[in-house]
Amino acid sequence: MTNAWQAEELRRIPALYGGRSAVFERLIESVARDVERPGYRHAHLGVTPFAGELDAGRDFAHEFVSQHLEAYLARTGLHDHDIRAVTVFI
Numbered sequence: 001m002t003n004a005w006q007a008e009e010l011r012r013i014p015a016l017y018g019g020r021s022a023v024f025e026r027l028i029e030s031v032a033r034d035v036e037r038p039g040y041r042h043a044h045l046g047v048t049p050f051a052g053e054l055d056a057g058r059d060f061a062h063e064f065v066s067q068h069l070e071a072y073l074a075r076t077g078l079h080d081h082d083i084r085a086v087t088v089f090i
Contacts, residue, residue, distance in 0.1 A: 007036040
């Protein structure tokens with residue numbers, strides 16, 4: 001499930017990757033206040049939430065790629081066919 005476009009979900013971002021994402025707290029709070037105004041809500045019917053596995057040994061950039069692409073490739077079974085982020089883009 002996305003953590004964007006709804007203020008309460010945006011506010012979760014600084015804690016997502018521990019100290020690696022905490023640096024974004026002030027920026028995210030500013031964005032969350034702006035997003036609160038229109039009152040947008042996600043449609044949640046039929047959504048299958050899942051979370052990629054965190055690896056504390058990865059830096060922020062690698063964790064971000066893992067969570068926003070690699071986790072989806074794994075979840076959909078594409079890793080079983082040796083499809084990885086690097087093979088999609090390179």
